Amino acid sequence: MKEAAAALLDAVARESESRALEPEAYAKEVARLERVRGRPLFFPLLMGGVGRGARVRLADGTTKIDFIGGIGVYGFGHSDRDLLETAVVAAAADTAFQGHLAPGPEYQRVSKALLRHAGKRLRHAWLSVSGAMANENALKMILQKRAPADRMLVFENGFAGRTTTLAELTDRPAFREGLPLRGNVLHVPFYDPSDLQSTERSLAALDAHLARYPGQVAGMLFELVQGEGGFKTAPREFFVPLMERCREHGVAVWVDEVQTFARTGELYAFRTLGLEGYVDLVTVGKVLQGSAVLFSRAYNPRAGLIAGTYAGATSAMAVGARIIERLEEDNYLGPEGRIAILERRVERRFESLERRLPRAVGPRSGIGAMQAFVPFGGQADVVKDVIDVAFEEGLIVFPAGRSPCKIRMLLPVNTTDEELEAAFTILEKALARVAEDRGLPC
Numbered sequence: 001m002k003e004a005a006a007a008l009l010d011a012v013a014r015e016s017e018s019r020a021l022e023p024e025a026y027a028k029e030v031a032r033l034e035r036v037r038g039r040p041l042f043f044p045l046l047m048g049g050v051g052r053g054a055r056v057r058l059a060d061g062t063t064k065i066d067f068i069g070g071i072g073v074y075g076f077g078h079s080d081r082d083l084l085e086t087a088v089v090a091a092a093a094d095t096a097f098q099g100h101l102a103p104g105p106e107y108q109r110v111s112k113a114l115l116r117h118a119g120k121r122l123r124h125a126w127l128s129v130s131g132a133m134a135n136e137n138a139l140k141m142i143l144q145k146r147a148p149a150d151r152m153l154v155f156e157n158g159f160a161g162r163t164t165t166l167a168e169l170t171d172r173p174a175f176r177e178g179l180p181l182r183g184n185v186l187h188v189p190f191y192d193p194s195d196l197q198s199t200e201r202s203l204a205a206l207d208a209h210l211a212r213y214p215g216q217v218a219g220m221l222f223e224l225v226q227g228e229g230g231f232k233t234a235p236r237e238f239f240v241p242l243m244e245r246c247r248e249h250g251v252a253v254w255v256d257e258v259q260t261f262a263r264t265g266e267l268y269a270f271r272t273l274g275l276e277g278y279v280d281l282v283t284v285g286k287v288l289q290g291s292a293v294l295f296s297r298a299y300n301p302r303a304g305l306i307a308g309t310y311a312g313a314t315s316a317m318a319v320g321a322r323i324i325e326r327l328e329e330d331n332y333l334g335p336e337g338r339i340a341i342l343e344r345r346v347e348r349r350f351e352s353l354e355r356r357l358p359r360a361v362g363p364r365s366g367i368g369a370m371q372a373f374v375p376f377g378g379q380a381d382v383v384k385d386v387i388d389v390a391f392e393e394g395l396i397v398f399p400a401g402r403s404p405c406k407i408r409m410l411l412p413v414n415t416t417d418e419e420l421e422a423a424f425t426i427l428e429k430a431l432a433r434v435a436e437d438r439g440l441p442c
């Protein structure tokens with residue numbers, strides 16, 4: 001079977017080699033797609049054919065180093081042979097999607113793989129297709145269990161997803177412009193490393209909400225590394241008192257790991273931070289190739305609350321399970337695992353970039369395979385320029401956060417030294433060019 005899959009993949013690779021649009025045709029395709037979507041693309045980027053590792057192949061036959069991966073979709077980079085073979089074999093079994101009514105072996109395999117790392121408290125996994133859907137399911141479970149409590153605590157600058165309700169849990173006014181609001185979201189400041197009283201301040205805000213709405217707060221959403229918010233994280237000592245307070249008050253501790261999943265050194269950031277004793281529900285997505293909510297027995301909902309047609313694509317579930325197995329088998333996890341080592345390798349690259357362009361490279365943040373830095377003080381239009389020039393030169397990165405705005409990287413966990421070297425050479429070039437164009441010191 002593996003051989004048949006390999007033969008198919010070879011044929012697809014050969015075919016894709018011979019298919020490349022001329023620059024003019026490529027530009028027309030981009031414009032056509034933008035018209036169809038009714039929205040511009042962030043980058044003039046159409047994928048086309050077989051990529052390799054961190055390199056994505058575009059429809060014009062060129063390649064770029066992809067350090068954002070569709071905002072975190074490609075944990076092992078592009079066209080990973082083992083994952084493609086897994087996908088092809090799984091896809092050949094039946095039609096593309098599996099529903100919750102007729103789960104197949106891939107459904108079992110990915111659910112079990114997720115629970116293997118979830119610790120003792122989280123006993124169940126419910127699959128879905130997007131991070132937003134997993135979050136909606138988590139929210140429903142929390143609200144049902146804690147009814148009639150209907151208020152939710154969230155961190156300032158957090159992001160939860162794109163449904164109408166999640167847009168309200170997300171602290172970005174532009175993401176909910178024009179939407180009706182329910183007004184039941186309560187904000188707590190996130191960790192601020194420059195404030196020695198940061199933990200006390202957040203705890204005081206939490207206490208004030210609990211005192212103002214006694215018995216009415218259902219849950220608290222913890223995004224342990226803020227993704228959209230700028231790859232900000234906090235030490236364990238910040239989260240523990242907040243989670244303890246939630247538990248004292250029967251407030252559900254819900255960890256959103258849609259972006260952190262498989263990136264922080266363990267499968268879950270709550271394990272990297274040693275918080276497994278506190279978590280009631282966790283949601284995952286992106287690198288998984290689907291999504292899920294994992295939950296403790298106490299949050300198992302009553303019949304009728306969660307369902308939905310799709311559990312996921314069969315090939316995506318098989319690939320998601322295989323990704324977890326690869327992380328386990330090939331030593332990616334743990335304090336000395338390959339993700340932790342990648343973090344140190346990236347750190348060294350940044351240090352050397354900073355030595356050469358000290359005024360262009362500001363503070364760094366992130367953990368494991370999610371890394372960010374503030375270029376030139378973090379003014380959004382300058383950051384966008386750097387990102388655009390980097391794209392032109394062959395590197396794909398993306399913004400995160402506001403004031404300061406950062407450049408973020410969601411690196412493949414198997415990024416090679418050659419890819420890092422090439423990416424940082426381009427980044428340096430982009431920073432230097434923007435400095436020159438705008439007359440900025442670097």
Ligand SMILES: Cc1ncc(COP(=O)(O)O)c(C=O)c1O
Pocket residue numbers: 071130131132133135159160161162223227228256257258259285286
């Ligand atoms: C922390 C977090 N939660 C939820 C989501 C929503 O996931 P999706 O876009 O798959 O619906 C995202 C996506 O960026 C995310 O980063």
